[in-house]
Amino acid sequence: MASLSIPRSAARSLSRAAPAFRSKAPRVATRWLHQRSSPITPSPAQHRPSPQQWRQKVSLPAAAVGRRTMFIQTESTPNPDALKFNPNQRVLPESIPSSFLEYLSPRSTLAPPHPSPLAAELFNVDGVTSIFFGADYITVTKDSATPWAHVKPEVFALINQFMTSGQTIVNTVEDKAGESGQGGTEVDSLAYDENDDEVVGMIKELLETRVRPAIQEDGGDIEFRGFHDGQVLLKLRGACRTCDSSTVTLKNGIESMLMHYIEEVKGVHQVLDQEEEIALTEFAKFEEKLRQQKGSAPPSTVGKGSLDTVE
Incomplete structure (x- = not known):
């Protein structure tokens, strides 16, 4: 029987038109001619990178690492001109026998027996009229003409600065002249x-x-x-x-x-x-x-x- 020869171009068209005639066996690409036959494998560069290889290391400056922050809660009071600040830590030293200290003027913050650097700074805020220190809270009273929107941010920043930096809130000095600059310095009534x-x-x-x-x-x-x-x-x-x-x-x-x-x-x-x-x-x-x-x-x-x- 005579052999049937099909042109190469016709055979290529036939293989594209009838994909069902293709072999179902797995295909292995090999090299021809003088090269040794070996399967083609993906290179290591094409592997999916793991998350650990791309993890970015962020180095924080030393000042940011050593910085301390705290949460100060504010509470309204029945007095619309008074606001209570809770720093969640003790305000008055335990050596003070009274349960509170009240500063009614800037002069009282410098007078014995318990001058307060924090109270002195708070009186520098426009509108503040009195400072009250409880055992673990601070009450700031302002005049009725100044809105809290102007007073509260500055008071909050000063309290946070003193609490986080460890500065002394209340000092105790000897009262030689018998002058009592603060309310509540005596023994708890x-x-x-x-x-x-x-x-x-x-x-x-x-x-x-x-x-x-x-x-x-x-x-x-x-x-x-x-x-x-x-x-x-x-x-x-x-x-x-x-x-x-x-x-x-x-x-x-x-x-x-x-x-x-x-x-x-x-x-x-x-x-x-x-x-x-x-x-x-x-x-x-x-x-x-x-x-x-x-x-x-x-x-x-x-x-x-x-x-x-x-x-």
Whole structure:
């Protein structure tokens, strides 16, 4: 039988048109002619890189590695002009017998017995009027004309700087002249005293266990100033000192509770310092002057009987 010869171009076209005729056996590429036959394998450079080969090492500067940061939480108080800062660490040294220190002027931050570099820096912030240090919190009070948006960032930065750098918050110096520049430098007024009678001891216990935790939660504290003729003399500190609801707190809260448990208590009276009494007196005079000026003020230019009225 004669052999059938198919041109090479026709055979190539036939193989493309009919892929089903291709061999199903695995194909191994080999080298021809004078080279030794060996399968073609991928080169090492074509392997998929592992993540470890491309891991980037970032070197931080020494200053960034040694830097410390902390979380300071802020809490609002019933007083809109007072804000409580919680640095989550102790603020007052344990050597101070009182549970708080209050600075009411820049001069008090430098006076003995407990000057405070932090309080002095905080008073440099525009609008700040008083600084209150609790055992583990700081209450900052501002004037009503300055918004918190201007005060809060600077106060936050100063507290964070002192806490993270380990700077001294409160110092203790000898008070040779008997000058007390801060409020609360004496022994805790609610501490137990063996010389107290039964009624005073019960009053202190109720104030310590029932009243003080709530007032400290609001960024303030309370002082016991005495018990005379059925009247309990108290002094509010911190955010509660200038709060509009302080009278409500004393009368509806503290007074009602003490009168309920102790029949000898007839009322609660708030004690004011000399500076506060002077300020209240001057404010009352100012209000009276405004009231008199308003009563004798000329009629407005708008209205009946004025030049702007056409009849």
